Amino acid sequence: MANTRMRRIAPVCTLVLSFWCSTSHAQENDPLFATVDKPAIITATRRASAAPIGRPEVIVGISRYHPSADGSPVEVVVDGRVEGGSDREIGRFGVTPDREFVADDPSDAQRFRFALPPDFAAHVGAGEALTVTVRLVAVRGSGKGASLRVADVELP
């Protein structure tokens, strides 16, 4: 009887495992997906039709967030880089509550606003691309298991 049950469960387990593996593999290759070991990297360009820059800023939207496995806190660090330059921090944020968050509709993403450093703003205003790196960093502990997915990066 146990064998019969095992025979029934095995294909289901295989299916779940293969789905998990393919999902995990897809996430690893998803440039918008970040963990403590892998940042999300997005390149954004300001629309040519956008209004003149008032207070230069960048907005980062998050469509998915998962806390660390052991509940230890993580922070999110946003770096920027313009062509020919190196990565520099633009700002940081946390997601509260520190619980699973999923926005199936991109318009429901949680959004975080950062002032752009003046030299970045000059490049962006001239129509150059800004490469944004979103990193998950452990505040305490390892931060393992924490992940997020960037919905979009806007240069209003």
Next chain:
Amino acid sequence: MVISRRNVMLQGAVIGAGVIASSIPGMKALAAGQPPERRTLEGLAWNDPIVATYRDAVGLLKQKSAADKTGWAGLAAIHGLNPGAYKFCPHGNWYFLPWHRAYILTYERIIRQLTNNDDFALPYWDWTTNPTMPEVFLDPKTKDGKPNWLYVDDNDFQQDWKRTWPATDPMPSRFVGPAVLQDILQAPDYESFGTSRPRGQDSLDASWVLKRTGLQGTLERLPHNMVHNSIGGWMPSAMSPRDPIFFMHHCNLDRLWAVWNSLGNSNSDDHFWKDMTFTDNFVNPDGSSYSPKVSELASPETLGYTYGLPSTSIVATSFPNLIALQGKLVTLHASGVPKSPDVKTFTASPSGLDFGTISNPLTVPVSVDAGLIAAVSRRRPVSSGTEFLNFAAAREQRATGARVFAFVRDVATTQPQNTEFRVFLDHPGLNAQTPVSDPGYVGSFGIFVHGEHGGHGGGDANPSFALDLTGAMQRVYAGGQPPSGKIDLQFIPVPIAPNDPVGTLRPGAVEIAFVNA
């Protein structure tokens, strides 16, 4: 409900203040012109009336039934349905600040009624100036052996809830430090300061209050979110109000909103912000609904409390205490004792010929007047952000009252080029691992080594240092232990780089100067 004289007075005061609410205690002081002041936790001892009232009230609220909507669990349920889901409270949109103002006000009013203390106002945790967790929340028992209701060790929702942030570690300055505060207070408009409207809002429907699609500025995304998440236990969850420190954290955020307004910044004038009503979100002390409109929550004073923020219009020449303190310090620095009844000095020298080392810190006991220590530990601290309102007034406030300084003279050292010399006050277990975030940490000094000199045996005169002991003395004695007539000033050398050889030190003399301005 029994109609008492107090209730009649309160109703009158409330109506006079233009607030639509009922049975609101604590408005007596407002009727007299001065609402109760919310104060920083800094310097408040475990048995200070503010702390004691809050602790007692939390105990009373926790002992109410979970079904009682004015009990601890019932009030927290206003905020969250369970640890993973909010109920009424907005985050990530422009109702974040006014909603939480009304929410903590709900508790403040209930506590006033519960403790029959109309002068009570919630204290706040000013994490910029005091980034370690307030001591009064950390021990399971109070110093007189009673249960400390501000401590968290709960079991609910099939799990244990305990804070995980280490008691002696400061909140990182990248979350709460002065640079973050400056960034927050420089926000040019309300939606940059207090998070923007939810994306696409086109009505006053209550569902917009829960949309988390506004743009989170520095205030919400950094100190708000990261202090919640870092503390652990209930705090990173939607049931965060189950931790009593929630209210001290949010009180400070509320204070920063008041500071930002006092800087001349206006709240949003948008119809969708100011005319939103939080219908039936909150409760009055009698259990009836409290449903404020956002526009009714703009001013703390009309709600029955104040942060006592300094006026931005004080004339910059009227600072007699600062001028007096500066005059006294000039004389003290010159190694003389001012002939003033407002200055008392006490001197001691290290006994023997021992130098302080990394494994054996040097302690210099100094006999002082216990009454002077008590006066310093009682002085009113200056909260972060007030310097933005009026820098000169904040300096004047810092200079006012009893202060204490240490003049460490003729310091002989070895290996000064590799060594940081740390100074602590009354630390019973001082060692090289004692962090600079420890309440007893006074400050550090280094010695610039030039040429071949430096250290005892060098040709130059040994250097001297002045350290402000006021903050450390307030923190050390905020625990409420009665000061004795002796303080220990302690010196420990630590290496600047991990593998550097570490030096030693020995001061020739230590002067402790109590200055009253």
